[in-house]
Amino acid sequence: MKVSIEKDYYKILGVKKSDKTKDIKKRYRELARKHHPDTNEGSKKAEETFKRISEAYEVLGNAKKRKEYDKLRANGRRHPSGRSPGGRRNEGYTDPFDFGRQYTRQGPRESQQEPFSQPPFAEETVLDPNMPSRGFDLQFIVNVPFVVAALGGQIPYTYDKHVTCPECRGSGSNDYEDPCTECQGKQRVVETVTLDIDIPSGVADQYTLKFPRQGGAGRNGGPLGDLMAKVCIEKHPHFKKIKTDVHSVVTISPELAEEGGPLKIQMLDSTTTIHVEEGTLTGEEFRIPGAGSTQPWGKKRGDFVVKFQIDENAGK
Numbered sequence: 001m002k003v004s005i006e007k008d009y010y011k012i013l014g015v016k017k018s019d020k021t022k023d024i025k026k027r028y029r030e031l032a033r034k035h036h037p038d039t040n041e042g043s044k045k046a047e048e049t050f051k052r053i054s055e056a057y058e059v060l061g062n063a064k065k066r067k068e069y070d071k072l073r074a075n076g077r078r079h080p081s082g083r084s085p086g087g088r089r090n091e092g093y094t095d096p097f098d099f100g101r102q103y104t105r106q107g108p109r110e111s112q113q114e115p116f117s118q119p120p121f122a123e124e125t126v127l128d129p130n131m132p133s134r135g136f137d138l139q140f141i142v143n144v145p146f147v148v149a150a151l152g153g154q155i156p157y158t159y160d161k162h163v164t165c166p167e168c169r170g171s172g173s174n175d176y177e178d179p180c181t182e183c184q185g186k187q188r189v190v191e192t193v194t195l196d197i198d199i200p201s202g203v204a205d206q207y208t209l210k211f212p213r214q215g216g217a218g219r220n221g222g223p224l225g226d227l228m229a230k231v232c233i234e235k236h237p238h239f240k241k242i243k244t245d246v247h248s249v250v251t252i253s254p255e256l257a258e259e260g261g262p263l264k265i266q267m268l269d270s271t272t273t274i275h276v277e278e279g280t281l282t283g284e285e286f287r288i289p290g291a292g293s294t295q296p297w298g299k300k301r302g303d304f305v306v307k308f309q310i311d312e313n314a315g316k
Ligand SMILES: [Zn+2]
Pocket: 165, 166, 167, 168, 169, 170, 171, 172, 173, 180, 181, 182, 183, 184, 185, 186, 187, 188
């Protein structure tokens, strides 16, 4: 995944370095709603902004990535010249790729402090309004349950996008050549749709799946945009994936560990009964071949590995 220490993700989202993840999440939601391409009819800039805030949130919304980013940036800023490596810094600016500045090149300078206070999201300049234009590509982060990512499956995903206006069928006008009242002549309306997203078995975390023609509708007969869904695999309370093996820590009682015996365990999509050997120690493993995660885009599965942990309270 792309992390750019040149970019001030805090500034992009308009949050403070001390803000908690939940506040950052809240802020991101507000911004995402405001700058979603579908709610900013024809604005290329809104689309760019949407990508930018999504990128920033991807880092700041994840505790691990955020820590790493903070560390990298702190190091970059200690450079003697005050420049971060590779930065093309101009006088008076704190960050060459800062969001605010990108848009203040044509606009008032003060907006660089609060990038979203005066967003210059004017309508895209269209030379010929009758020219076919392609619909928006949409990018989303899709949370995928651990087991679905390991074995593949489908998850319904609901999102907003432009669809061709059903009233005028995309012509923008009614039978009397007046602007269509449903879409106000814009040919498209925003609709909430649900797509069953196919998750390939063994998909890697942060992998971007592309769904052609599932993005926004175009204008004047232009083609549909695409949908890009970045996979974010959810943590599982008991399982951990290591390559294609799935590890599970299972607590057993000291009696069972000493005498051995049958033990029912939960695997990815089924349960099974294994035999605990006599004299089992904490940390010992029991491997069930072919019951782990699928290889990416493959059929072969890794192993399911049970790691025993002896606990006085197990099974009580
Ligand atoms: Zn219409």
